[in-house]
Amino acid sequence: MPAPGPDGRFGEFGGRYVPESLVPACMELEGAFRDAWADPSFHAELDGILRDYGGRPTPLTECSRLSDRLGVRLLLKREDLAHTGSHKINNVIGQALLARRMGKRRLIAETGAGQHGVATATAAALFGMECVVYMGEVDTERQELNVFRMELLGTEVRPVRTGSRTLKDAVNEALRDWVASVEGTHYCIGSVMGPHPYPWMVREFQRVVGDEALDQCRAILDGGEPDWVVACVGGGSNAAGTFAGFVDTGAALVGVEAEGGAAITRGTPGVLHGMQSHLLQDEDGQISEAESISAGLDYPGIGPEHAHLAASGRARYERAQDAEVVSAFRLLAETEGIIPALESAHAIAWVVREAGRSIPEGSTVMVTLSGRGDKDVAQVRDLVGREGSAADGA
Amino acid sequence: MELEPHLRQARDRGRKLLIPYVTAGATPDWPDAVRAIADAGADAIEIGIPFSDPMMDGPVIQQASLVALQAGTTPSGVLDTLASMEPGVPLVVMTYYNIVFRASERRFAGRLAEVGVSGAILPDLQLDEAGSWCEAADAAGVASVLLVAPSTPDERAMAICSRSRGFVYGVGVMGITGERASLATSARQAATRLRRFTDLPVCIGVGVSTPGQAAQVCADADGVIVGSALVHRMLDGATPQDAADFVGAIRKALDSL
Numbered sequence: 326m327p328a329p330g331p332d333g334r335f336g337e338f339g340g341r342y343v344p345e346s347l348v349p350a351c352m353e354l355e356g357a358f359r360d361a362w363a364d365p366s367f368h369a370e371l372d373g374i375l376r377d378y379g380g381r382p383t384p385l386t387e388c389s390r391l392s393d394r395l396g397v398r399l400l401l402k403r404e405d406l407a408h409t410g411s412h413k414i415n416n417v418i419g420q421a422l423l424a425r426r427m428g429k430r431r432l433i434a435e436t437g438a439g440q441h442g443v444a445t446a447t448a449a450a451l452f453g454m455e456c457v458v459y460m461g462e463v464d465t466e467r468q469e470l471n472v473f474r475m476e477l478l479g480t481e482v483r484p485v486r487t488g489s490r491t492l493k494d495a496v497n498e499a500l501r502d503w504v505a506s507v508e509g510t511h512y513c514i515g516s517v518m519g520p521h522p523y524p525w526m527v528r529e530f531q532r533v534v535g536d537e538a539l540d541q542c543r544a545i546l547d548g549g550e551p552d553w554v555v556a557c558v559g560g561g562s563n564a565a566g567t568f569a570g571f572v573d574t575g576a577a578l579v580g581v582e583a584e585g586g587a588a589i590t591r592g593t594p595g596v597l598h599g600m601q602s603h604l605l606q607d608e609d610g611q612i613s614e615a616e617s618i619s620a621g622l623d624y625p626g627i628g629p630e631h632a633h634l635a636a637s638g639r640a641r642y643e644r645a646q647d648a649e650v651v652s653a654f655r656l657l658a659e660t661e662g663i664i665p666a667l668e669s670a671h672a673i674a675w676v677v678r679e680a681g682r683s684i685p686e687g688s689t690v691m692v693t694l695s696g697r698g699d700k701d702v703a704q705v706r707d708l709v710g711r712e713g714s715a716a717d718g719a
Numbered sequence: 720m721e722l723e724p725h726l727r728q729a730r731d732r733g734r735k736l737l738i739p740y741v742t743a744g745a746t747p748d749w750p751d752a753v754r755a756i757a758d759a760g761a762d763a764i765e766i767g768i769p770f771s772d773p774m775m776d777g778p779v780i781q782q783a784s785l786v787a788l789q790a791g792t793t794p795s796g797v798l799d800t801l802a803s804m805e806p807g808v809p810l811v812v813m814t815y816y817n818i819v820f821r822a823s824e825r826r827f828a829g830r831l832a833e834v835g836v837s838g839a840i841l842p843d844l845q846l847d848e849a850g851s852w853c854e855a856a857d858a859a860g861v862a863s864v865l866l867v868a869p870s871t872p873d874e875r876a877m878a879i880c881s882r883s884r885g886f887v888y889g890v891g892v893m894g895i896t897g898e899r900a901s902l903a904t905s906a907r908q909a910a911t912r913l914r915r916f917t918d919l920p921v922c923i924g925v926g927v928s929t930p931g932q933a934a935q936v937c938a939d940a941d942g943v944i945v946g947s948a949l950v951h952r953m954l955d956g957a958t959p960q961d962a963a964d965f966v967g968a969i970r971k972a973l974d975s976l
């Protein structure tokens with residue numbers, strides 16, 4: 326996927342819609358990123374940390390039992406096995422190194438499920454930086470353990486009590502902090518969203534997922550490539566990183582949004598959080614509240630490059646409903662011994678539903694499993710009680 | 720009423736410009752408050768059209784926006800109210816860009832002109848993204864007021880000043896709107912710096928909360944914008960007359976300079 330134009334746009338989407346106070350910081354960051362990304366010593370340091378500390382490369386797992394059941398050949402890119410339990414660490418290590426290069430000693434971040442917050446807190450601990458994470462109050466309640474995890478890592482978690490008290494409000498609050506603190510603070514955005522250069526920079530930091538997966542697919546498939554590549558989409562970083570590896574292959578690219586946060590299929594063009602993209606909003610332009618069991622997909626927008634990929638037709642965007650997500654969560658646990666994050670379970674749910682329908686029988690399907698489900702176990706227990714197994718009904 | 724000539728004339732008479740800000744819909748009697756504030760010595764009034772995600776705003780204006788939206792305030796409702804207001808001073812709307820984008824820039828600018836609004840401030844639309852909006856506003860005869868921040872480099876500040884219409888909004892402090900116990904040194908510095916770049920009126924806003932602070936900043940600036948301190952009072956139950964008294968006190972402080 327190409328870099329955005331000089332104005333930070335992918336087609337008509339993207340841009341830099343921030344208060345004037347933040348424009349110099351966005352420009353500085355863009356310069357620092359361009360410089361670092363062209364610098365082999367930066368790559369060497371980043372790759373070294375991701376390998377020795379982050380656990381990369383993550384494996385590609387062939388799922389035989391679930392494949393048999395679905396009638397398609399299912400491969401999982403195992404970001405759940407990366408340090409801190411999701412793909413978020415890839416981006417955060419990159420941004421923390423950049424912050425250090427720019428001489429900034431304080432990191433701030435927003436978080437939904439808490440995975441990006443945990444990853445940022447981890448990087449702050451690793452590099453000896455100060456860290457504050459903004460998290461909607463609703464999310465601090467449903468992801469209580471992740472709050473404590475961040476605190477263990479030495480981070481201050483600030484619950485956000487405004488608006489819908491979820492991810493979108495946490496972004497607002499982080500931006501408000503940044504306007505006042507920008508001189509010594511780097512805002513470590515957790516997805517391919519926000520003002521230029523973030524959507525592009527975060528995609529580049531996440532492309533390691535897709536680049537590794539392509540090589541691993543070729544190794545397993547005797548030089549062949551998967552027919553389908555599927556990832557869940559909140560802001561869209563694990564999907565963007567995955568797609569970056571496969572965009573030049575013949576694979577169909579599918580992003581799966583939460584039914585209640587489907588910015589592409591149910592949203593309209595708009596401007597929020599520094600970017601022009603697709604948003605859930607009313608006719609006046611007031612932003613709607615997304616609603617999903619998965620805190621990480623509970624966001625009314627989507628990264629601008631996804632809006633562009635949808636418009637150009639190179640990728641398609643589908644939805645998964647809460648109930649089928651919970652079934653998929655249990656199905657993967659029971660058939661493969663892998664408990665996925667609820668976010669990642671959206672991608673699985675779509676494949677389970679469409680295998681043998683829009684995905685022809687016998688296809689090879691590569692799914693990015695963006696994170697592990699430990700954080701979601703208590704929530705799923707409360708949701709399903711202790712009735713029968715998912716495999717019975719699937 | 721045209722914004723720039725109105726403000727220039729007042730300034731050239733030696734008057735310091737006072738631009739209070741009111742969030743539309745924050746109280747049921749906000750239109751009365753706007754009229755009373757106009758009579759109390761405002762030179763123009765900023766009318767906030769509430770947005771669901773006001774990221775440049777602190778707790779007071781966030782709260783006002785929330786209350787207004789919960790009371791059913793809409794952009795078109797606000798503009799209809801302004802159409803029949805006739806406060807006797809120019810009105811400038813302040814809102815976030817998505818409201819404009821959604822309506823389309825041309826339709827929004829046209830509608831502002833229709834209801835007699837003189838200018839617009841969009842704090843999340845910076846110079847590099849503002850081109851087509853500024854053209855639409857120019858074409859409709861609406862002044863697009865641009866902001867300069869303390870962090871803006873000189874060369875860029877000059878470019879912003881030359882694209883701004885009506886006045887130049889100098890952000891007084893690195894931060895979001897809200898009351899501050901004392902005036903930031905960056906507020907007076909902003910005024911002095913911008914004066915060097917433009918002959919437009921230079922008004923300083925964000926973090927100016929009391930008559931004393933307004934007078935301090937106007938030692939160097941042509942005028943001040945006072946928002947949170949006023950809206951705070953309105954949310955706490957100030958009557959239109961109370962709001963006017965507060966604005967009157969700022970007027971008095973400015974006139975005694």
Ligand SMILES: Cc1ncc(COP(=O)(O)O)c(C=O)c1O
Nearest residue numbers: 440559560561562563621695696
């Ligand atoms: C495991 C996991 N997957 C996916 C997401 C969604 O983010 P993105 O769409 O940027 O990959 C999150 C966000 O919290 C997450 O924790």
